Amino acid sequence: MTGLQTVRIAGKALMRNKLRSFLTALGIIIGVGAVIAMVAIGDGAKAMVEQSYAAMGSNLLVVMSGTTTAGGAHGGFGTMPTLTWDDLAAIQREVPTIQYAAPQLRTTAQIITEEQNWTTSVTGTTADYFMVRNWPMASGTTFGPSDIDGATKVVVMGQTVVDKLFGPNADAVGQMVRIRNIPFQVVGVLARKGQSPMGQDYDDNVFIPSTTYMTKIQGGLKKYLQGTIMASARSADATAKAQRQITSLLRERHNLPKGADDDFSIRNLAEMASAQQEGTKTLTTLLASIAAVSLLVGGVGIMNIMLVSVTERTREIGLRMAVGARRFDILTQFLVEALTLSIAGGIVGVALGLAIGQQLSSRFGWPLLIRPQIIGIAVGFSAVVGIGFGLYPARKASRLDPIEALRFE
């Protein structure tokens, strides 16, 4: 008998019992649907994490100054200024794997317009900062070299600050605001960036030239960079190398003897991101495993129904044998029936899973990510389930004694 005939016979047998066939396939439909939906959710969550880390900046390295030690109590990184402006210049100049490096001097200050006021984070930096953070402008311009050199009183605002001070969707460029009572002109507004992985609002920030920050806001020591250095490596693969290069450069510049602790620290955001991605990956695997269990239960359902079907159709099996069906013909007929149920269930399950994934991703605002190989694996796995759980009933059918089978009531 040809394969096509076997499939047609199996199809006819299944169509004779439509409701039962559907209910049997339902187990597989739910199992495959759950796997697809769970993996889609997991992948969506992973993409969300990736997106939020990408929003922090591409291939970001954060260089922080050292610790104070007072009476044996260590103060934590950033408590003692050890990074100098010359260090920053050296990083920019001498580390080949670094594309951009910018200072980040930060305080909290009240910003005042004629009608409104808003207390927010004020950052002193250079134009490179926006390159490091991958942060395009929505309108206006960023500050140029002349603003840095001349310590001009210009400010670039985040969207949240614009919303608070001027109202939603207002055009802030050209407006005057006062920061710590010093008048600044708004020259640019940044595109909306959203939240950090820790839930901070990136857009609740304003930026002024680093020189202006030092002279007007900070005061005090001018040699040391009283903040952090934000740097971006040329590629994701280069972040670790860049970290090593900056470390050796700074150790050399700070004249640290061999064996002494660093008087600075470097955080590699790419590493943090991959750690968090590992977390979501584990979650995805967990969810998919639970879903796979339901697929297995669906397989048991197929076995159950196939066993009932073999018993019910004992006479049919006997007759088929009497008119010339070989044991192999009977085996394949029942196996193909199980396989048809499971593959049909698998295909419907994929559709169901995609629909669920679509619903959930639009509800949570995640991107819908469907890896084609997951669909292949799910359908393939359901076929394996069909064969695995169909084999026993099919063998049972093929081993019936035709005489007994024909006599079966």
Place this chain on the structure above:
Amino acid sequence: MGDEAPTIVELEGVTKVYKLGDVEVHALRGVTLSVKRGEFVAVMGSSGSGKSTLMNILGCLDKPTAGEFRLDGQAVSRLGSDGLARIRNKTLGFVFQSFNLLSRTTALENVELPLLYADVPAAERHTRARESLERVGLGERIHHHPNQMSGGQQQRVAIARALVTRPKVILADEPTGNLDSETSIEVMTLFQDLWSAGITILLVTHEPDIAGFAGRVISMKDGRVQVDRRQQPEDARQALARAVAEREREQAAEAHAPGAP
């Protein structure tokens, strides 16, 4: 049938022993039998006489414990299960007491079934199944399902199914057991037609009337052939005419009987 016809069924000292727990049941105790091509043999016997076991062995559904069985020149006792399936498909046609038609399946598809296992292409399957149904007088009902047919019609579908592979031997196991007497005779006319077309027929029955339509009667008792005799078969058509006339007379008598509703 003349003696020059070749032997198609040959049993030599065939025994069959079943084990039921610790008890050995000797269903056949040495049956030697030969049937020539074109014979119509009725096998009779009470239950437990071994006639069903004999039929199963003749039908290649079961193998003898000892002895030789040759069918159409082939030593069946030495074949494996696939070989037996092939013989059942090519050489034999089965007719059962309970018809054994697939429900929710048209007459045509039922008749096609053996051809599926003979690797006959679809178009030829249809043609042959249709021809076979026409031969048993059901050309108009090829798309009917078994549950839309009378018992006699269902048995005729089953006979068409047995014929469709152009078998050399038809094995009929109590084919009239589930039919009323008039329909039984109708079915027997069909068997006599096949007989005159040269098909060898082996029919198991416990009704002497039915055995009367065959050309040879074998009686089984205690696993042995007790009687093996040739006879002048009764003509089924004449018997049918008599039966119909009888029924009509009775119906007429009932209709005219006083006090009838």
